[in-house]
Amino acid sequence: MTMSEGELAIAQLRFVREHTLEQEPPPASMTGTIGWLRQNLFSSPFNITLTILIALLALWIIPDLIRFLFIDAVWTGADRDACLEGVQHRAIGACWPFVWERLPYFTYGSYPIPERWRVDVFFVLLGFGVGWLLLLNAPRRDLGIVYCFIVLPILSFILLNGFPAIGLPYVDTVLWGGVLVTIVVASVGIACSLPIGIVLALGRRSRMPTVRLFSVAFIEFVRGVPLVTVLFMASVMLPLFVPEELSPNKLLRALIGIALFASAYMAEVVRAGLAAISKGQFEGAQAVGLGYWQMMRLIVLPQALKITIPNIVNTYIGLFKDTSLVFIVGIFDLLHTIEVSRIDPKWATPVTSTTGYAVAAIFYLVFCYGMSRYARMTETRLGKSERR
Amino acid sequence: MSIDLKAGSAPATVPFYNDPKIRSIAYQVALCIVIAALVYGAATNAIDNLQRAHIASGFGFWDNTAGFDISQTLISYSNLSTYGRAFWVGLLNTLLVAGLGIVFATILGFVIGIARLSKNWLVNKAATTYVEIIRNVPLLLQLLFWYNAVLKALPDLRDSVKMPGGFVLNNRGFFLPDPLPQAGFGFVTIAFFIGIVGSIGYYIWARKRQEKTGQQAPVFLVSLGLIVAFPLVVFLIAGLPLKFEYPQAGRFNIAGGLEVLPEFAALLFGLSIYTASFIAEVVRAGIRAVSHGQTEAAYSLGLRAGPTLRLVVVPQAMRVIVPPLTSQYLNLTKNSSLAVAIGYPDLVQVFTGTVLNQTGQAVEVVAITMAVYLAISLVTSLLMNIYNERIKLVER
Numbered sequence: 001m002t003m004s005e006g007e008l009a010i011a012q013l014r015f016v017r018e019h020t021l022e023q024e025p026p027p028a029s030m031t032g033t034i035g036w037l038r039q040n041l042f043s044s045p046f047n048i049t050l051t052i053l054i055a056l057l058a059l060w061i062i063p064d065l066i067r068f069l070f071i072d073a074v075w076t077g078a079d080r081d082a083c084l085e086g087v088q089h090r091a092i093g094a095c096w097p098f099v100w101e102r103l104p105y106f107t108y109g110s111y112p113i114p115e116r117w118r119v120d121v122f123f124v125l126l127g128f129g130v131g132w133l134l135l136l137n138a139p140r141r142d143l144g145i146v147y148c149f150i151v152l153p154i155l156s157f158i159l160l161n162g163f164p165a166i167g168l169p170y171v172d173t174v175l176w177g178g179v180l181v182t183i184v185v186a187s188v189g190i191a192c193s194l195p196i197g198i199v200l201a202l203g204r205r206s207r208m209p210t211v212r213l214f215s216v217a218f219i220e221f222v223r224g225v226p227l228v229t230v231l232f233m234a235s236v237m238l239p240l241f242v243p244e245e246l247s248p249n250k251l252l253r254a255l256i257g258i259a260l261f262a263s264a265y266m267a268e269v270v271r272a273g274l275a276a277i278s279k280g281q282f283e284g285a286q287a288v289g290l291g292y293w294q295m296m297r298l299i300v301l302p303q304a305l306k307i308t309i310p311n312i313v314n315t316y317i318g319l320f321k322d323t324s325l326v327f328i329v330g331i332f333d334l335l336h337t338i339e340v341s342r343i344d345p346k347w348a349t350p351v352t353s354t355t356g357y358a359v360a361a362i363f364y365l366v367f368c369y370g371m372s373r374y375a376r377m378t379e380t381r382l383g384k385s386e387r388r
Numbered sequence: 389m390s391i392d393l394k395a396g397s398a399p400a401t402v403p404f405y406n407d408p409k410i411r412s413i414a415y416q417v418a419l420c421i422v423i424a425a426l427v428y429g430a431a432t433n434a435i436d437n438l439q440r441a442h443i444a445s446g447f448g449f450w451d452n453t454a455g456f457d458i459s460q461t462l463i464s465y466s467n468l469s470t471y472g473r474a475f476w477v478g479l480l481n482t483l484l485v486a487g488l489g490i491v492f493a494t495i496l497g498f499v500i501g502i503a504r505l506s507k508n509w510l511v512n513k514a515a516t517t518y519v520e521i522i523r524n525v526p527l528l529l530q531l532l533f534w535y536n537a538v539l540k541a542l543p544d545l546r547d548s549v550k551m552p553g554g555f556v557l558n559n560r561g562f563f564l565p566d567p568l569p570q571a572g573f574g575f576v577t578i579a580f581f582i583g584i585v586g587s588i589g590y591y592i593w594a595r596k597r598q599e600k601t602g603q604q605a606p607v608f609l610v611s612l613g614l615i616v617a618f619p620l621v622v623f624l625i626a627g628l629p630l631k632f633e634y635p636q637a638g639r640f641n642i643a644g645g646l647e648v649l650p651e652f653a654a655l656l657f658g659l660s661i662y663t664a665s666f667i668a669e670v671v672r673a674g675i676r677a678v679s680h681g682q683t684e685a686a687y688s689l690g691l692r693a694g695p696t697l698r699l700v701v702v703p704q705a706m707r708v709i710v711p712p713l714t715s716q717y718l719n720l721t722k723n724s725s726l727a728v729a730i731g732y733p734d735l736v737q738v739f740t741g742t743v744l745n746q747t748g749q750a751v752e753v754v755a756i757t758m759a760v761y762l763a764i765s766l767v768t769s770l771l772m773n774i775y776n777e778r779i780k781l782v783e784r
Contacts, residue, residue, distance in 0.1 A: 226723065239437070328726075
């Protein structure tokens with residue numbers, strides 16, 4: 001078979017590639033900053049609109065915030081005149097001298113000035129204990145638990161409340177205030193709620209009907225009412241229920257209210273953890289001859305608590321924020337000291353309230369955000385053993 | 389290998405105190421005795437203490453004259469009304485702020501929760517910042533901020549901000565025109581209810597037809613027409629039977645119009661914004677709990693993005709979202725009791741605040757207040773259990 005001339009010409013025109021071309025780099029619009037922008041901010045008309053709206057919102061809020069907190073802020077001054085627009089003839093932002101002057105009050109409340117070193121020592125002792133427990137690779141964390149739950153409470157009580165026998169004069173809790181009270185209330189709540197919560201959770205899963213009944217009744221009752229009413233109950237009803245001479249002081253009443261409230265929530269968190277432990281673990285523990293408490297202490301609770309750590313910390317965050325409610329029953333926690341200071345005629349200006357609230361917000365934000373970061377870190381770390 | 393059966397066949401002699409049944413009964417009896425002793429001690433002490441302080445007991449105070457005023461009343465109330473009336477005023481105020489708060493928090497929470505899943509970096513980061521900041525600052529602080537730093541810092545009466553449409557804003561509150569229905573407005577109301585009944589009927593009909601023939605009907609558009617457009621047309625035909633009473637600024641006060649108290653506004657803002665950050669997290673978790681395979685399967689069946697979301701993702705996400713969402717609603721209702729800090733007359737402020745101070749009957753007053761919240765919680769969780777039972781995944 002021979003080819004015609006035309007076919008030959010076509011055959012010669014055919015082109016077959018014999019080697020592969022170098023890969024082209026992706027178009028500039030798909031890589032680098034531009035690509036990222038296109039993909040993340042301007043992928044569709046709807047997204048473009050959203051991006052512009054959010055950007056406008058940010059441009060509206062952030063510069064004002066920075067101007068208020070830093071640029072227009074007053075840094076030094078002796079009284080309200082420093083922060084008054086009419087006196088200074090300029091736009092006034094945050095009134096920081098108010099905070100500098102009131103900082104001791106925000107920290108210690110009315111704690112007697114010569115005794116304030118005791119509060120500082122308490123903060124250091126507490127910080128040490130918390131660090132010991134929180135650092136997952138700190139040595140002898142079992143001793144840390146003994147320190148935090150037995151040694152520290154006794155030491156703190158002696159330090160803060162006073163022990164005249166060893167030369168520490170007695171300081172009435174009415175004088176306590178500010179960050180000190182916030183930290184004391186939060187620590188007591190945190191320290192009490194876990195053990196009581198575990199007992200309640202075990203009670204709710206108990207096979208004994210009366211134990212179950214009382215646990216359920218307590219948990220559901222406390223979870224069904226607002227903390228404010230629990231605090232009211234603790235502060236106005238509790239004194240009625242005990243003999244007059246044993247009547248607890250105001251702070252102790254609030255502490256009892258907070259501890260009971262937090263325990264009920266903690267019980268539900270622990271119960272969820274217990275429910276997640278497979279039945280085989282219980283049966284295995286019983287098969288090797290462990291009694292109820294041994295089974296719980298050695299087999300079930302360690303596993304249940306481990307998986308609930310994030311939820312426990314979340315409950316603690318809630319508790320930490322809720323400590324601000326003791327304000328309502330007349331205890332001088334941080335928020336209350338700020339609330340009192342901001343209307344003090346010496347510093348009362350249009351910006352004082354906002355400055356005071358900003359300080360409180362930063363304080364709570366740092367603590368709560370720190371806790372939630374810690375919870376997330378622990379979660380990833382504990383999750384490592386589960387991942388394959 | 390042989391086992392000596394005889395050794396094992398001797399009846400085991402367990403001392404009675406090691407018998408689990410007897411132990412269990414002993415523990416329970418001990419627990420009951422302890423609790424009974426506590427209750428008895430508390431009761432006798434309470435009676436002693438109350439007698440010493442000359443405080444009456446019992447619920448007799450319910451019908452006594454209250455003698456104090458309440459700044460916001462949804463039902464008629466004066467200082468000559470009874471404590472019982474004050475209770476209802478407070479309860480209604482609580483329910484009002486909680487109800488509105490739930491609506492706003494849900495809308496805001498869903499928007500932010502979806503924004504947190506957005507692929508748009510800026511939207512995503514903005515939503516995350518919102519959630520992280522709002523969640524980590526105590527609600528009480530936020531309420532005080534809204535009330536003292538924002539609403540109380542508004543211009544005073546003389547420099548009131550007057551907005552188009554007759555709205556007036558100053559540090560005494562937000563005043564809006566009060567709509568006063570005139571003769572003939574009844575027809576509009578009737579039309580509205582007809583619209584609602586009609587759209588329910590249409591929905592049922594459309595559903596039946598879809599099950600039979602597979603044809604879909606524009607339920608949303610028709611309902612919108614029936615509920616909004618139809619009453620509107622009736623309103624126009626009836627000759628606009630609605631007048632507005634505009635707030636008038638006087639020398640010392642503002643007369644007429646609807647008044648929104650700054651306390652109410654601060655509480656509503658605070659509760660909605662705070663709870664929205666929690667709802668956002670609930671929504672995000674719920675949507676992420678629907679596996680991606682569901683979306684892909686829906687796409688491969690030929691559904692577009694909208695119907696996929698509406699018919700496949702959302703119904704499954706709701707199963708995860710609704711239980712924690714309800715508990716957020718309950719939290720919002722309970723948190724509304726923080727009204728006491730800014731002076732909004734809710735149940736706690738009126739009852740455990742003023743009434744408790746006047747009567748001194750702590751036990752009764754706190755018990756009534758707690759019982760109300762407890763009842764709300766228990767009824768909600770009962771409904772929740774029924775709902776959970778209904779939407780439970782039916783598995784093989």
